[in-house]
Amino acid sequence: MRDQEPAPGSAERRLSTRETAELLGVKPETVYAYVSRGQLSSRRAPGGRGSTFDAREVERLAGRNRREGGGGSAVPGGELAVRTRITLIEKDRYYFRGVDATALAARHTYEEVAEWLWTGRLRPGVTFTAPDASVAVARRAVRALPEHAGPTDRLRVAAIAAAAADPLRFDLSEDAVLGTARILIPTLVAALPPVLGDHRDQGPLAHRLWARLSGRPADDVSLRALDTALALLVDHDLAASTLAVRVAASARAHAYAAVSAGLGVIEGPLHGAAGGLAHRLLLEVLDRGSAGPVIAEELRDGRRIPGLGHRLYPGEDPRARALFEILEGIPGAAPALAAARDIEATAARRTPLHANVDLALAVLTASSGMSYTASETIFAVARTAGWIAHALEEYGERPLRMRPSGHYVGPRPPQPLPE
Template sequence: MTMAPSRYLSAKEACAELGIRPQTLYAYVSRGLIRSETGDQRQRTRQYYREDIERLRRHKELRARPEVAAEQALRTGDPVLESALSRIDDDDLYHRGISVSELARESTVEEVAALLWTGDRSLRIEEFAGEARLDGISPTFIAELAPLSKVEQMQALLPAIGAQDPAAFATAPPHIHQCGARILRFMTLVAAAQDKTDSGIAQTLQSTWLPKRPETARLIEAALILCADHELNVSTFTCRTVASSGASLYAVITAGLSALQGPRHGGATDRLEALWDEAESANSVGDTITSRLKRGDVIEGFGHVVYRGVDPRAKILMELLEEAVPNSSELALAKTLTEEVRTRTGLSHNVDLGLVTLRRVLGLEKGAALLLFCLGRTIGWIAHAIEQYQTGRLIRPRAKYTGPDPRHASD
């Protein structure tokens, strides 16, 4: 088996990678461009983060080829703007410096929203307390939306709700935080098919989806928290762009929902469900994977562009399921899928596998995996919108023209 590269480089390796002298390396560290930690205590050596070294090397190469810099930034994950919300490492994800493992096990959805929106998870946002109601929408209109998915219903109803909110365009704290809470609780009511609630987000979902199993609220809460933010994925970048125009938070979330419904973003869980059904009915899970690989199919639920190994969100969710329902046959099948895919492709599981496993273990309706992702990610969409509002800047990238040369009238 191929060993994963070390997370750290020695000073000699770092200098060789960047083509610099030790003095320059130390200067980069002092300027915060490269992080370092103590290595061998006896020899008083330091080790340097491979991630930072590789990022600086890429930037150095792109300076020599500026024509490809923007394209690579948008396609391969190089940073295109600054954010204080989330940090992705090879083996962990942090929200404002706190590991999502800690947040998923110890915090509520409302606390994580406060953390991402304000920087303080202990801050109480008033609109999360008391009763929330689905008011101001015609019952006839709601009935007409019944054939749509819950995500589509949210997208249809949000503009109507926003039109009735007198504070919809208030983008300064604390008004924007209250607006975010109203939106999140409204979307929860739609997801739960309820017209009112005085409970928390996770408790509202659990009381509707699994009314006789209150212990499952913690698993639902963890899933929502693990989906809260993941930097600039396509829906989040869409939300930031719309927010940069000064549009209301309702318009921002509606745009995020539009992006989420694209098959390359929110469609992975549905395709994974189909793979799961096929594997469940087959004599051999391994043969099912092999057959799909022979057809050239993408194996959904595995691999991620920003992680070299297991997606930390999936790892935590699978651990929580193992602790709660260790004898579940659905959990056993998820483990078999994970092993068979890793053996045949080297890919590790991602959050989509975790969400679909949760749905099946708990016996939730199909579509619940995407719905949990959507509700959790709305917390991050709101956080990015708040951060973008605070910059007061419009996101307006340029395009590289690749069409025919301009022709003049005399040509």
């Protein structure tokens, strides 16, 4: 219902700030930013409480934003808002297509959650398999890498090799992209060198991935923990890597290239590699028997404590909570769990930060005999499904809409030619 209806016989219709913000798809403070830039005019509401806006002017601006931004809008502070139906994060919880993500991960496999993310439909019992030709070309490419190549190097090369072997990769129809996704994800896993000589390339994806991460045989609870971790990490709104994927998809890069863009970003220490830092911290605490001296050295050297806090969750990271609950049922994880709680409690004396998913992943990898790079692999494989979901959504938008304008702050022309 409109707060300000036009007077009888008047052609003008006024909107409140709240209504204007809803129509433009922005926050109320952004409405006033439009006013300050001269893109909207305002008038004090009767009684002097708040402002009103000409509905026709607001609708023209909304239409222009849709044409120029295709659903994205710039907001003060340099952030980009993109309308999406995939993931919602609010009040220390997150949701996939409106369904609690931790509940989905507790009841369904990674592949089932991925299908839900892509299509809004569940496919009970679905497993992803890759044709031998795709796996063979990816493995050859990965084997050619230097021995010191990291997990993201291997995954990125595997994705590029699989793309080169697929003559239909430029088909961006929904069915074709979904077909690519169901082949690409198991290809990435199969291309990784196994730690165990006797490895499997059949069954749930988590079972196949375990053999690439750990030299220990897996029990059912440990496999469930890995599968749940994959499902929990499948998407997390517009993280840096996901934004890179959407930019690539906006330019109509094919799905393999869009995933490669995400893999290029995920390697940073503030993103996919953060779990490895938490893993190393956890091992040091286990080695020294107490978190106190370890954290003291981290702070003395000017480093932040990995595995604690998240800018989107003022309280507890729901992904960490869900993964910790499963890890508590694994007897071999008890020492690493105790070390993680010690890290959290020690750091809380200074700042009340909760454990995030990186610390929970570190408990899983450290207690399972995995390398510190394992969490990066888990993160990248899991997030590939989310990247595909965002690429699909972006293919339905206006091409090249992810083209922000630069705010030039250099010297004004004309400047003399350099000597």
